[in-house]
Amino acid sequence: MNRLVRALIVLGIVGCGGGGIDLALYPVTGTVKQGGSALSGVKVMLAPRDADSKAPVLFGVVDNEGNFEIQTSAGEKGAPLGNYRVYLSAPAAEFDYSKPGKGPQPSTLIPKNDQDPKTTSHSIEVTTSGATIDIAVP
Numbered sequence: 001m002n003r004l005v006r007a008l009i010v011l012g013i014v015g016c017g018g019g020g021i022d023l024a025l026y027p028v029t030g031t032v033k034q035g036g037s038a039l040s041g042v043k044v045m046l047a048p049r050d051a052d053s054k055a056p057v058l059f060g061v062v063d064n065e066g067n068f069e070i071q072t073s074a075g076e077k078g079a080p081l082g083n084y085r086v087y088l089s090a091p092a093a094e095f096d097y098s099k100p101g102k103g104p105q106p107s108t109l110i111p112k113n114d115q116d117p118k119t120t121s122h123s124i125e126v127t128t129s130g131a132t133i134d135i136a137v138p
Contacts, residue, residue, distance in 0.1 A: 023054060025078030027130035028070035031062075032088065034109075034137040038066030041091040042110065044135075046070060046084040046124070047117035055080045079126045086122035086133055088114050110137055 028046070032039045039062055046058035058079050060068035071077045090109045113119040114137065124133045 023056075023080040025072070025076055025080060026126050026128060027077065028058075028060070028079045028124065028126055028132070029130075030060075030068055030133040030135065031066045032068065032135045032137065033066045038062060038064055039088075039109070039137060040064045040066070043089040043091075044068050044070070045087050045089055045117070046079055047087065049083040049085060049123075053080075053082060055082060055084075058084070078130070081126055081128070083125050084123065085117045085120050086124050086135070087117045087120040088135070088137070090115070 030044070032042055032044060042062045044060045044062065046055075048055045057073040058070050059073075060070045062068045069077060070079050072079075088110045113121065114135075122133065122135055124131050
């Protein structure tokens with residue numbers, strides 16, 4: 001019995017390896033700027049509009065030039081086909097921690113509605129040719 005249990009554990013570990021997804025990924029790139037300047041360190045997040053989507057966590061980090069490239073949490077570049085809401089998350093240093101017991105409050109660097117996938121006005125459709133989005137933060 002112990003051998004069978006060990007064999008099943010080993011098969012389970014081997015079967016779970018890789019961390020990749022089985023969906024085809026297409027390139028998604030863009031820029032995030034405020035007043036013409038890069039908002040470096042800001043995270044660009046994609047939230048599927050389809051509640052049944054199999055899309056993994058999708059994000060990109062804005063570089064010093066204002067550019068980003070979407071990737072999965074496993075580090076694979078691109079996003080599956082579909083329609084997404086695009087929202088922004090400021091670097092941790094930009095959150096307001098001044099209200100004890102309330103947890104970190106949203107950054108004032110980015111408008112509140114752009115920090116929530118339910119209220120963001122930014123969206124993108126990923127097709128077989130990929131997608132590009134340029135976001136100007138007021």
